[in-house]
Amino acid sequence: MHDDLDGVPLVGGNMDPVVRIGDTVRRTKGPWTESVHSLLGTYAEAGLTETPRALGIDARGREILTFLPGEPLSESAPEVLWAPSTLTAAAGLLRRLHDASAPLVGEPGIWRMEDHPPTEVICHNDFAPYNLIASDGRLVGVIDFDMASPGSRLWDLAYLAYRIVPLAEDARGFDDVRFGARDDRLRTLVDSYGLDASPDAVVDAAGRRLDALAAFTERRAEVTGRSDFVEHAAMYRRDAERLRSGNVTRPGM
Structure with missing residues (x-):
């Protein structure tokens, strides 16, 4: 059974499954995720537009990131x-x-x-x-x-x-x-x-x-x-x- 959180698998993801849902990307959360989100937040504060933004954790426990088109x-x-x-x-x-x-x-x-x-x-x-x-x-x-x-x-x-x-x-x-x-x-x-x-x-x-x-x-x-x-x-x-x-x-x- 599928729901709206299944998403569309993205190519790559050699380490963990990655899916796209709308304008977001979802991927497996790990002990390192908080540090990565802090890093992405630092890029945002520095005005870097070339990196994803961290949007939190979804109902399945996956991190939510903005999707970069291209x-x-x-x-x-x-x-x-x-x-x-x-x-x-x-x-x-x-x-x-x-x-x-x-x-x-x-x-x-x-x-x-x-x-x-x-x-x-x-x-x-x-x-x-x-x-x-x-x-x-x-x-x-x-x-x-x-x-x-x-x-x-x-x-x-x-x-x-x-x-x-x-x-x-x-x-x-x-x-x-x-x-x-x-x-x-x-x-x-x-x-x-x-x-x-x-x-x-x-x-x-x-x-x-x-x-x-x-x-x-x-x-x-x-x-x-x-x-x-x-x-x-x-x-x-x-x-x-x-x-x-x-x-x-x-x-x-």
């Missing part, structure tokens, strides 16, 4: 996904999120993921095209803050670099002739964020980030029995080793 950037045409303007917009949005979140560092809270010192900001921990929202050919938002936790600016930026420079082997439709050489895109990303770090430091952090992600994904595979998690973890380990070998410009080779 499509996942990962599903956009390559001309949007890999556009230099998208690269710089993503870096700028991540910087604004980090700056707004800094006052929460050191405050009491429960987070789903462990801290990643030095704890300078609240990291999204999955700031990537599949969680970025595009509309009319431009980046307009970011979703899915359930994995947020205190960490370093570099930790978050390194994963964005992995996904949007891109440094990953599964970069659908990327062409360095059309969209720019990866070395140049990496420098642009770091400069657009305004991080005082070398591109080499970002690549090194990306390798460590992928090691941690592979271990996490392998644990999820054991719990869920999902073979796609096994495949994802294997790719993360391949990419981490490739980055450590110095092969940044030709992923998958």
